[in-house]
Amino acid sequence: MELQTAVPWLRFIRVSEPTLFNRGMLEPSMCMLLQGRKKMLIGDNVTEYGPGNYSMAAVDMPVSGQVTQATVSEPYYGVRIDLNSREIADLIVSLQIKLPEKQGESVKPGAWISSADDALQDAFLRLVKVLDTPDDLLVMSKLIKQEILYRLVTSPSGATFWKQTLSWNQGKGVGEALAWIKRHFAEPLKIDELAKRVGMSTSSLHHRFKALTVMSPLQYQKQIRLLEARRLLLSGGQDVANIAWQVGYESPSQFNREYRRSFGAAPLQDVETLRQMGVTL
Structure with a gap:
């Protein structure tokens, strides 16, 4: 709390x-x-x-x-x-x-x-x-x-x-890539285009991004999508398929697989457990 x-x-x-x-x-x-x-x-x-x-x-x-x-x-x-x-x-x-x-x-x-x-x-x-x-x-x-x-x-x-x-404050390179992914997490992510946007080579962006966040840009995007989906599920009022679409998934079955892999349970089961534990938004 x-x-x-x-x-x-x-x-x-x-x-x-x-x-x-x-x-x-x-x-x-x-x-x-x-x-x-x-x-x-x-x-x-x-x-x-x-x-x-x-x-x-x-x-x-x-x-x-x-x-x-x-x-x-x-x-x-x-x-x-x-x-x-x-x-x-x-x-x-x-x-x-x-x-x-x-x-x-x-x-x-x-x-x-x-x-x-x-x-x-x-x-x-x-x-x-x-x-x-x-x-x-x-x-x-x-x-x-x-x-x-x-x-x-x-x-x-x-x-x-x-x-x-300081790197984050300057808004260059990896810091700018992080900010862009957070703002556009529901959109398709093309690493070549992102690298060009932040003025880095694809290989340099991938290497430095993973060194900083301990994951690739695509993995980082996936975590943001799943965390946002969890937040929406906890708020209630929407079904799983609609939330999957909102956070960028085109396949509800893929969303369910990745959600279970990340949180250890299917979406509705995970949210029910959180509510029983008193977790709220």
Whole structure:
């Protein structure tokens, strides 16, 4: 369960029991784990982590996650802040931050798990505490977020973080391809045409796209289609065949096969299970 705070970009996550391994879209954000444990699948790598660790997404990433340790008396707790590539770029420029040395030009996955040092954990604690002082909230929350971003940029994994977010902000190459696929996911995807649109060769786009998202452009499009179909099914009022068509499938049977392969159950069965678990839009 996500709980919105008085700060638009700050939310708490509370889960009172272990969950199933579930797939979703991780938007640019950072989530600090305070209590409980969780597993996250990014590509072929599964990482289990606990208090003091955080998940990071520099770009929109389809991932799978599972809360593995949570009870009513000791729930899973996380603090999530939404990230904006423009404010990160502005911070780097305005403060003249010396960025970490580049480790070659290889592209690394756009989501990862890392450990927070004492300074970063302290900043999160002060961010949570400032919610109790409404008169200070507007100003202090912005300042503390800037500190958190500063510590992320200058951390050992900062090179990956700033390279991914700045690339996304510039809207070139892979970042532009990601944005185009998200806007046009229901349309047929031709890689040659997409590569030409973003000013890259087909082979370079495919290589860099897969390095960043851990999947090909077609696989990325399929995940977006299936996640949108799941959202529409949960909202109710439409049959499976119509939703399949809306998200870009011409064959309901193919949609059913790929949905089952991705979520482990047929569409209606999966949605019924989610509703029994109290999952809503």
